[in-house]
Amino acid sequence: MTRNIHFLIKTFYLINKKIINKKTFREIIIKGTLFVSAIFAIVVIFFIVFFLFKEGHPIFENIGLWSFLSGKEWNPSGVPPRYGAFPLILGSLLVTSGAMTISVPLGVGTAIFISEIAPPKIKTIIKSGVEILSGIPSVVYGFFGLTVLTDWLRVTFNRPSGECWLAGSILLGIMALPTIISVSEDALSSVPMEYKEASLSLGATKWQTISRVSVPSAISGIAAAIILGTGRAIGETMAVMMVTGNAAIIPKPITNVFSPIRTITGTLGIEMGEVAYGSTHYHALFGLALVLFVIIFIVNTTANVIIGKIKEKHMPTSKKKKRKRLSQKIVQGVRYSIYALLGLTLIWLLVVWFSIEISILIILIILCYYIITKKISAKSSQRVAFGLVTLSTIIVLFTLGTILYYIIANGIGAMSWEFLSQPPRDSGRAGGIYPAIIGTFYLVSGAILIALPIGVGAAVYLTEYTREGLPTKIIRTGVENLNGTPSIVFGLFGFAFLVLYLEMGISLLAGQITLALMILPTIIITTEESLKSVPQPMREASLALGATKWQTVRKVVLPPAMPGIITGTILSIGRAAGETAPIMFTAVVFSQRFLPASPLEPVMALPYHLFVLTTSVPGAEQNAYGTALVLLILVTCLYIIAIMIRYHHKKMVKW
Amino acid sequence: MEAKKKKMVFGATVGIVGVIVIAAMLGGWFKTVKTETITIRGSTTVLPIAQRAAEAYMEEHPDVDIRVSGGGSSVGIQSVGEGIVDIGMASRDLKDEEKIRYPNLKPIVIAKDGIAIIVHPDNPVTSLTLEQIRGIYNGTYTNWKEVGGADEDIVVINRDSASGTREFFWEHVLEKDDFVATALEKNSNGAVKQTVSQTPNAIGYVGLGYLDNSVKAVKIKKDGKGIEPTVENVLNDEYPISRSLYMITNGEPKGLAKDFIDFVLSEEGQRIVEKEGFVPIG
Numbered sequence: 001m002t003r004n005i006h007f008l009i010k011t012f013y014l015i016n017k018k019i020i021n022k023k024t025f026r027e028i029i030i031k032g033t034l035f036v037s038a039i040f041a042i043v044v045i046f047f048i049v050f051f052l053f054k055e056g057h058p059i060f061e062n063i064g065l066w067s068f069l070s071g072k073e074w075n076p077s078g079v080p081p082r083y084g085a086f087p088l089i090l091g092s093l094l095v096t097s098g099a100m101t102i103s104v105p106l107g108v109g110t111a112i113f114i115s116e117i118a119p120p121k122i123k124t125i126i127k128s129g130v131e132i133l134s135g136i137p138s139v140v141y142g143f144f145g146l147t148v149l150t151d152w153l154r155v156t157f158n159r160p161s162g163e164c165w166l167a168g169s170i171l172l173g174i175m176a177l178p179t180i181i182s183v184s185e186d187a188l189s190s191v192p193m194e195y196k197e198a199s200l201s202l203g204a205t206k207w208q209t210i211s212r213v214s215v216p217s218a219i220s221g222i223a224a225a226i227i228l229g230t231g232r233a234i235g236e237t238m239a240v241m242m243v244t245g246n247a248a249i250i251p252k253p254i255t256n257v258f259s260p261i262r263t264i265t266g267t268l269g270i271e272m273g274e275v276a277y278g279s280t281h282y283h284a285l286f287g288l289a290l291v292l293f294v295i296i297f298i299v300n301t302t303a304n305v306i307i308g309k310i311k312e313k314h315m316p317t318s319k320k321k322k323r324k325r326l327s328q329k330i331v332q333g334v335r336y337s338i339y340a341l342l343g344l345t346l347i348w349l350l351v352v353w354f355s356i357e358i359s360i361l362i363i364l365i366i367l368c369y370y371i372i373t374k375k376i377s378a379k380s381s382q383r384v385a386f387g388l389v390t391l392s393t394i395i396v397l398f399t400l401g402t403i404l405y406y407i408i409a410n411g412i413g414a415m416s417w418e419f420l421s422q423p424p425r426d427s428g429r430a431g432g433i434y435p436a437i438i439g440t441f442y443l444v445s446g447a448i449l450i451a452l453p454i455g456v457g458a459a460v461y462l463t464e465y466t467r468e469g470l471p472t473k474i475i476r477t478g479v480e481n482l483n484g485t486p487s488i489v490f491g492l493f494g495f496a497f498l499v500l501y502l503e504m505g506i507s508l509l510a511g512q513i514t515l516a517l518m519i520l521p522t523i524i525i526t527t528e529e530s531l532k533s534v535p536q537p538m539r540e541a542s543l544a545l546g547a548t549k550w551q552t553v554r555k556v557v558l559p560p561a562m563p564g565i566i567t568g569t570i571l572s573i574g575r576a577a578g579e580t581a582p583i584m585f586t587a588v589v590f591s592q593r594f595l596p597a598s599p600l601e602p603v604m605a606l607p608y609h610l611f612v613l614t615t616s617v618p619g620a621e622q623n624a625y626g627t628a629l630v631l632l633i634l635v636t637c638l639y640i641i642a643i644m645i646r647y648h649h650k651k652m653v654k655w
Numbered sequence: 656m657e658a659k660k661k662k663m664v665f666g667a668t669v670g671i672v673g674v675i676v677i678a679a680m681l682g683g684w685f686k687t688v689k690t691e692t693i694t695i696r697g698s699t700t701v702l703p704i705a706q707r708a709a710e711a712y713m714e715e716h717p718d719v720d721i722r723v724s725g726g727g728s729s730v731g732i733q734s735v736g737e738g739i740v741d742i743g744m745a746s747r748d749l750k751d752e753e754k755i756r757y758p759n760l761k762p763i764v765i766a767k768d769g770i771a772i773i774v775h776p777d778n779p780v781t782s783l784t785l786e787q788i789r790g791i792y793n794g795t796y797t798n799w800k801e802v803g804g805a806d807e808d809i810v811v812i813n814r815d816s817a818s819g820t821r822e823f824f825w826e827h828v829l830e831k832d833d834f835v836a837t838a839l840e841k842n843s844n845g846a847v848k849q850t851v852s853q854t855p856n857a858i859g860y861v862g863l864g865y866l867d868n869s870v871k872a873v874k875i876k877k878d879g880k881g882i883e884p885t886v887e888n889v890l891n892d893e894y895p896i897s898r899s900l901y902m903i904t905n906g907e908p909k910g911l912a913k914d915f916i917d918f919v920l921s922e923e924g925q926r927i928v929e930k931e932g933f934v935p936i937g
Contacts, residue, residue: 077816077825078833146846151853160856161810163839246815246840260839270815270842279752425710499739506694506739589694589722591706593713602694602722612725615699615843619867 004035023548030550031465037457038475041524044517045478048485048493052293055496056286059083068287074248074262076271076281083284085264087248089291091165092234092263094251095244098169099176099233104226106173107180109392111222114181115188116210117386118393126393127185128643131570133400134178135635136407137578137607138487140628142242143614144403145171150243159258163245166257171239174399176229179571181396183228183526186564187221188214190533207382223307224529227300228522231484234296237269237581238487238611246270264292265486269581272492289489296484300477407628414626424591428613429620433627438595439508439603440577440634443587446512446599447519447576448569454516455523456565462524463531464553476528483521488581490518495585509599511587518582519572526571530564531557562649570642577635580607606631691911692720697731697744698819699843700862701900703931704766705744708919711927721915725843727817735903736760741912743903746819746862761908762901765919767934769863770824770896771884773848773870775855780804782874782881785895788828791858794835799856812847812859813838820844823898824860863889864932889934900933 008028060068063083071084114126149170150162191214199209215222245260248267252259268285376384418432425431466472494514504510534557542552558565588608596603606627613624695705702725709721726734728745735743736757749762772788774780780803783791790796791809800806813834814821825831841847847859852869859870863884866872874881875895888894908916918924925935 073836075833077822079831146849147853154854160808161839161854163850241842242846247837249836260837262840270840271817426707428706500737584726589696589724590702591709592692592722593720594690612702615841615846 008032027548027550031461034457034461034465037454038461040454041458041520042475042478044520045475045482048482048489048517049293049478051493051497052286052290052489056283056288056290059280059283059287062280062283068284069291072250074267076284081281083280083287085284085288085291087250088262088264088267088288089295090250091244091248091261092265092292092295094165095168095172095240095261095263096230096234098165098257099172100226100230102169102173103176103180103229103233106392106396107177107225107229108184108222109389110177110396111181111184111188111225112210112215113389113393115185116206116214117389124647126397127182128639129397129400130178130181131567131574131639131643132632132636133174133396133403134182134571135574135578135632135639136403137580137610137628137631138175138236138238139578139580139607139611139614140407140631141171141175141403142239143610143624143628144406145239145243148406153258157258161245161260163243163260164258165244165251165261168240168244168261168263169257171243172233172236174403175236175239176233177396177399178574179232180225180229182567182571183225183529184218184222186526186567187218187225187529187533190221190530190564191217192535205378205382207385208378211385219307221529221533223303224525227303227480228483228525230299230303231296231480231521234292234299235265235484235486235489237265241266241269264288265488268486268488268492272488272585286492289486289492292484292486292489293481296481297477300480300484404632407625407632410621411625411627411629414622415629419623419626420630423593424609424623428591428609428623430623433604433606433609433623433630435592435595436604436606436609436627437630437634439588440606440631442508442596442603443511443515443583443605444573444576444638446508447515448573450512450516451520451523451572452569455520455568456527459524459527459531460553460558463528464549464557479521479524483525486581487518487579490514491582491585493517494582499586504600506585506587506589506602507600508587508596508603511583511603511605512599514582514586515576515579518579519576522572522575523565523568526568527561527565530561530568533564534560559649563646566642566646566649570639570646573638573642574635577631577638578607580611583608584611606634690718690720692722693741693911693915694722694724694739695742695744695902696724696726696734696740697903698728698746698900699725699845700728700746700768700820700864701744701765701902703864704900704919704928704933705742705902707927707931708915708924711923712915712918719911727815727842728819728822729817732757732760732903735905738905741904742908742916745901745903746898747822748899749903757905759906760903761906762903763908763916763920764899764936765902765916765924766900766928767889767936768898768900769884769886769889769894769934770820770828770860770898771863771866772858772860772873772875772896773851773866774858774873775851776869776871777855778804778871780873781871782876784876785828788875789830789832792824792829792834792838793832794837805856807856810854810857811835811838812850812854812857813840814844814847814860815840815842817842820860820862824896827898828860828896862932863934866932886929886932886934897934 068083068085069089070086071082072086073082073084074088075082110130114123118126145167150167152162153159153164153167154162195213195217196209199213200206204212240263244262244266246262246266247260248262249260251261267288271281272285420432420437421434422432423435424433462472462475491514494510498504498510498513499506538556539552542556583605587603588605589602590609590612592602592604610624610627610631613620613627695709702723706723709723713719713721728747731743731745732749732753734740736753745762746768749760753760772783780799783802787796787802791802792811796802797809798806799809839850841850844861844865847861848865848870851857851859863886866884872884874883877895882888882893882895884894889897902916902919904912928935
């Protein structure tokens with residue numbers, strides 16, 4: 001970075017001496033602008049971390065870090081208040097790992113189906129369908145979970161209540177699916193045709209090509225997809241608050257998926273309204289947010305290390321460090337013994353957690369898998385694999401269909417011209433939702449207008465203008481961590497900083513900025529991935545022909561990356577339109593008569609309206625469904641526009 | 656030339672659409688209607704009253720905008736204390752810390768409310784003593800058969816800690832005992848009602864205004880009599896779990912806020928209170 005400042009000073013000196021010409025000057029200006037957006041993105045990220053830390057550290061001083069983390073009782077309103085975060089931390093980890101177990105296989109499987117197996121027309125339909133799934137607001141998922149899923153679980157498994165860990169994991173798994181599928185599919189589509197053609201021409205079956213060439217080649221994108229999906233799951237507040245029961249206990253026994261459970265985000269969502277600013281409880285909640293941040297950091301770092309190892313194995317041109325012969329042998333020996341130890345621990349855990357019968361079953365399944373992949377002919381194992389992949393796609397589409405059916409069937413009754421053009425009456429039980437529609441539109445557009453330039457600029461700068469080194473790694477870590485930050489933390493930050501400190505009051509602008517900050521990491525990560533998927537030879541060819549850096553970026557690198565960038569935008573639109581927590585404290589009111597006359601006035605918004613109707617206004621079910629349906633339609637329209645733009649760009653890309 | 660022309664047309668379309676959209680947005684912003692506005696925020700129990708009253712008031716005063724939001728009693732108190740809103744709604748008394756932190760808050764009673772204990776309509780239990788209710792909520796009783804019901808585990812439904820309803824319940828029914836750790840927490844009256852109506856062995860508590868056919872209200876057994884949670888029983892002080900609902904201002908209410916609160920306290924306002932299922936103040 002200091003190099004850049006140095007460079008800038010030198011440049012101004014040279015310009016004054018008329019040594020540099022106009023073209024290079026423009027290059028420098030552009031590089032500077034991109035640098036500023038990268039810096040802005042980074043500053044914001046670190047600012048929020050700093051803010052979390054500032055608000056959270058008093059609790060650690062108060063009751064000590066260890067007793068906060070390991071305390072088994074969370075009862076802030078008890079006498080005396082107790083702040084033991086262990087059940088909450090465990091809750092978040094358990095629910096998220098359950099969710100990932102569901103969504104990673106289904107998601108990657110569906111992505112493979114879409115990009116490799118599906119015929120082109122079906123491909124567009126399924127991909128659009130999946131993206132619609134990401135537009136369903138978290139409140140709607142929560143409502144669906146509350147009324148349909150928990151009831152189904154209660155009846156099917158004969159439990160006193162269906163609000164439990166399993167319900168949370170299923171719901172979060174479904175919510176993370178669109179992210180994983182879309183980004184993985186983009187990554188798989190960007191694998192150059194030559195790789196696949198080379199593999200097929202060597203006699204490999206299609207599945208062998210997919211599993212040994214396409215997937216490893218796209219592993220960086222798939223890993224990014226999984227990390228984004230995990231971030232989405234671990235940071236989700238509203239839906240998980242509505243279906244997990246929010247009992248701050250440790251499940252007995254630990255594998256009891258039907259036990260009610262509470263996550264960190266559920267705690268933040270359900271208790272933040274209560275705390276007095278500056279009280280011990282307030283600091284405890286921020287301490288929780290900080291703990292969540294650290295957990296996400298650990299998850300991301302581990303994931304990146306694992307991905308790095310996989311990449312090394314597959315890339316012929318990776319930078320392997322030179323190792324000496326003997327120490328290499330020692331390292332290998334250590335590595336193998338660690339693997340053996342891990343394997344033994346896993347088996348021991350299996351036996352302890354599950355009964356003997358189940359662990360034998362699992363080992364048998366693993367053996368079957370081994371036999372199938374090694375002993376059966378390539379063609380048969382291809383049929384099996386294709387069958388599984390198609391099955392996962394069917395499961396995903398079935399889930400989408402159920403939820404859509406549920407919203408449409410119940411919401412269509414509320415639809416009328418009056419509903420769409422009138423303000424609400426009778427606490428929302430009658431009348432319409434017109435101001436909420438306009439409010440959501442304002443919020444989303446504003447958020448995208450702010451986040452897109454900054455995010456794309458930052459990603460372009462990070463990928464194209466800097467070398468891969470420690471500073472970029474730190475920045476990337478910061479971005480990935482911010483991605484996992486719960487939406488409610490953004491809401492709190494917005495409230496404390498924008499609404500109170502900057503005295504913006506509850507306003508449209510505060511909401512737009514908060515939402516922009518929330519979607520910024522998604523845009524940066526997806527843009528970076530799409531830029532990285534442009535093969536290096538293209539850039540080199542352009543530069544070799546005499547183009548400047550910016551010309552290369554604008555005309556060679558950006559166009560093929562546009563589909564990926566637009567995917568990121570689509571995912572962000574869905575997120576921004578459907579989120580309740582970030583706008584709950586910063587921008588919205590439940591009802592107002594006039595549309596905002598300026599960005600400094602509050603707005604109504606569809607997700608918040610839905611939330612209040614669902615939870616606080618009895619007898620408003622019809623309109624609640626209607627609101628959900630309208631929100632869905634609004635987001636779908638925005639998506640269709642974005643998808644058309646992406647399709648237009650994709651046609652122009654030919655490797 | 657063909658491709659370039661296509662690009663130009665596409666760009667022009669996007670441009671025109673964009674201009675229209677931006678103009679529509681800006682058009683909304685330049686409307687200079689002189690209006691008076693107040694914002695009201697807080698308890699989800701009081702929300703239906705405030706919302707209805709606001710609608711009725713705005714019908715009589717077309718140039719006025721009253722903005723209503725939920726969030727919980729604590730949110731309402733903090734917001735009005737910090738000056739973010741004009742009126743805060745609360746379904747509990749101010750806590751000591753709040754009285755110290757915001758010394759100028761003026762709570763005004765606008766209605767009374769009973770807290771009804773609800774169970775699933777198929778639950779055979781029809782009445783409970785206060786001691787039994789306390790026992791259920793602090794974990795002493797875990798099975799319905801211990802309080803005269805079927806042999807089933809009790810599913811305890813609680814409110815979140817921002818809730819004035821919960822705070823009141825904790826002070827007056829639990830007598831400041833700890834809630835049982837396995838209680839499920841819900842973040843509004845509506846959510847509690849929804850859960851109890853769906854879960855055969857659940858028990859919960861909601862404001863009177865939220866009672867309907869989807870849940871069964873339990874009578875409170877006192878001195879051998881079972882007292883139903885009704886408006887009359889709250890008015891004549893028979894029903895043991897009743898509380899006041901407040902609208903709070905920072906300092907004496909003035910201007911539109913005062914007008915509105917006076918409206919809520921007027922005959923018309925109190926009729927709205929009754930219609931929403933709450934208890935009008937004498």
